[in-house]
Amino acid sequence: MTICCTYVVPKIPLKMINVRTVLRKKQLSDGTYPVCLRVTKDRRSKYFKTIYNVSPKEWDERTGSFNKNHSNFIQDNRLLLKFRDRALKVIAELEMEKDDFSLREFEHNFRLAFNPVRRNVFDFWDEIVEELKLAGRMGNARFHNDTSKSVKRYLKFDKDLSFTDITPAFLEKYEAYLRSRGGTDGGIGVRMRSIRALYNHAIRRNIVKESLYPFRAYKVSRLKGRGAKRALTFEEVKQIINVDLSENPELLNSKSYFVFSFYTRGMNFADMMKLKWKDIKGGNIYYTRSKTKGNFTIKILPPVQEILDYYRKNSLGTKYVFPILLHDELTPNQIENRKTKVLKNYNKDLKAIAELAEIEKSVTSYVARHSFANCLKQKGVATDVISESLGHQNMAITQAYLKELDTSVVDKAIEVLL
Secondary structure, three states, X not given: OOXXXXXXXXXXXXXXXXXXXXXXXXXXXXXOEEEEEEEEEOOEEEEEEEEEEEOHHHEEOOOOEEOOOOOOHHHHHHHHHHHHHHHHHHHHHHHHHOOOOOHHHHHHHHHHHOOHHHHOHHHHHXXXXXXXXXXXXXXXXXXXXXXXXXXXHHOOOOOOOOHHHOOHHHHHHHHHHHHHOOOOXXXXXXHHHHHHHHHHHHXXXXXXXXXXXXXXXXXXXXXXXXXXXXXXXXXXHHHHHHOOOOOOHHHHHHHHHHHHHHOOOOOOHHHHHHOEHHHEEOOEEEEEOOOOOOEEXXXXXXXXXXXXXXXXXXXXXXXEOXXXXXXXXXXXXXXXXXXXXXXXXXXXXXXXXXXXXXXXXXXXXXXXXXXXXXXXXXXXXXHHHHHHHHOOOOHHHHHHHHHHOOHHHHHHHHHHHO
């Protein structure tokens, strides 16, 4: 499916408005380029940022749309058309009002037409949620939708809220409300990060002034969960690896997922679920982490190779390595539903496996990641190498490590676990 996103709107002879989706030429720190809506009139252009940043290999410059190298290219091209339709609607309204208009007038009307300050925060939140769904980012969509509902409950379902109302005092009162309902630092932090992300979207789209940003005074960073991260020692991981499941064959998949995650630097469940056979080349696994968008190249160690050999031999015939997504052509909503269902069963199985392995600690899918880091530390691997092997939530830090360290350093370090 190819969608051409270049549109020329006639005005009067020699005066044309060109509306096109393009990649800006300035490269971002992660190697991608921002996708923007470019509106050109009288040889002058204005750029309006979309939610996308992509590499040139995912982009068709001729048509101004995503090509087949881009995941979810059909849904994302539809969203690009939605941006274009907004611009065309504003142009049509201006044409009805006057014979000619300036690019500045277009920009003003375009910003105002979709200004959440005028419509209120919740309308903009709904818009962001819809955009995320169209982009197939169902987890982020749910993250924002849940927080929107929580804020509505706090306001007793009063939907009259503007960005200027979201002040440090507002956030402190909302925090107090969440604590009164049993909220913990970790849970409150999730809500505040959603509001912060929404505010950042509004600033990037020039619909609220950066000077009003409330998160300079209200620090979300202080709301990190204080609960100790659960991790297994290397001896306990070995107990899981060696546990006898001959009488519990229904637990074999979950054991394989845990061991695979441990030996692939704590690959999370969502990334394992979407891992494709084409991502495995020349003794390495290549994938982009869903959470941080960091790119990883992971050397296949013997325990991982054994697991891959098993699932290749017992493949369901899909493009996926693991039998989690049972069909190739699933919608983003179907993928999200399947993830929720299987992850719930996976965590349930891990509790049973831990009991059989005589491990008293609580074991969940994320414990594999924490255990990987803990075991490297246990083996004396340098902290900076551990940080690089895991990647960081803060992409700037992750990129700094990627520049300083070679993947082979990490691979060599991980071999101490064999």
